[in-house]
């Protein structure tokens with residue numbers, strides 16, 4: 409593990425926060441959350457540099473007109489000159505850009521990478537799925553996983569999970585950790601189009617997406633498969649086989665992950681395991697028996713809704729999770745991790761109530 413030293417310095421007040429990739433979806437969502445964060449509202453957190461790639465020089469308004477208080481900010485180039493002098497730097501950049509930037513920033517700067525670069529522990533996995541040299545492994549920004557909250561507290565380098573891995577891992581973690589399912593899981597997860605970022609692509613045109621849902625990256629071809637496998641195998645203490653099928657759905661935000669695994673446990677036994685595991689988790693909403701998650705219920709919220717039951721005829725545990733891919737699936741997880749890293753309340757600035765309809 410290439411974990412960085414613990415954050416030992418007392419953060420300056422006010423805490424200066426920069427967002428690289430501010431014109432993108434992840435960067436924009438980080439900013440939306442920061443603008444309502446109690447530390448921003450009381451002046452103890454200030455929003456410093458906002459950077460972009462080719463769109464440096466434009467104003468934030470062109471990309472995020474909803475972020476009114478920052479709308480006239482001019483986007484700076486993504487380089488050391490722009491990012492130096494901040495206490496916290498969020499990176500919302502395509503994968504492959506984080507290592508070089510982070511290496512130039514002091515160890516005491518809290519760098520929170522929304523990209524994939526530092527999520528995987530196995531260098532061969534990284535090489536296979538991303539095709540470049542492995543940059544290292546940072547503390548993983550999913551505090552709900554066993555041991556991660558402790559690693560994130562005071563961390564100065566944080567790898568935010570992928571959006572599909574957040575939903576599938578939280579759906580299956582209690583069952584896998586308790587050993588009440590066989591280590592063979594199937595995941596079918598429906599995602600909104602913002603999961604793909606804002607770069608123009610023909611297959612993401614409204615005319616291609618509206619009124620249609622389609623699977624992609626099937627049969628182990630999606631790069632989130634090794635990340636989910638890494639998470640679940642660590643919990644199980646044995647390699648877990650993961651079959652993952654992502655599905656693109658005609659909605660801007662949200663992931664609904666339906667996860668199954670063989671079990672001989674009863675629905676009551678399974679529920680007891682989940683209730684115990686998530687009793688004290690502020691962002692995990694375990695739904696009552698019979699209620700089922702919906703992406704529409706968690707839009708803009710850092711909550712994950714989970715339903716768990718057993719299909720006794722099929723001998724399968726069924727766990728279904730709904731998240732907002734941009735909130736709990738990216739920026740919410742990133743801000744939750746920042747809170748832990750700098751000693752703020754973990755829940756600060758993070759809504760648990762969605763926007764509906």
Ligand SMILES: NC(=O)C1=CN([C@@H]2O[C@H](COP(=O)(O)OP(=O)(O)OC[C@H]3O[C@@H](n4cnc5c(N)ncnc54)[C@H](OP(=O)(O)O)[C@@H]3O)[C@@H](O)[C@H]2O)C=CC1
Pocket residue numbers: 428429430431432433434435459460461462463464486499500501502503505522523524569570571602603604605606607733734737738
């Ligand atoms: N969208 C999601 O749901 C999730 C995204 N992530 C990860 O977050 C990261 C950002 O994703 P997302 O916001 O969706 O992507 P977007 O395409 O929406 O935004 C990408 C951002 O990176 C900037 N950028 C692109 N190329 C460069 C470059 N060469 N140098 C500097 N800046 C550059 C863009 O600036 P410009 O406007 O100038 O091009 C833009 O600000 C990715 O690593 C993604 O995998 C993780 C979990 C979920």
Ligand SMILES: CC(=O)N[C@@H](CCC(=O)OP(=O)(O)O)C(=O)O
Pocket residue numbers: 503522523524569570571572599600601602603604632654656
């Ligand atoms: C709908 C859609 O296209 N989603 C993206 C997931 C985005 C994400 O989380 O990517 P990173 O792992 O790079 O952070 C995809 O399937 O590639």
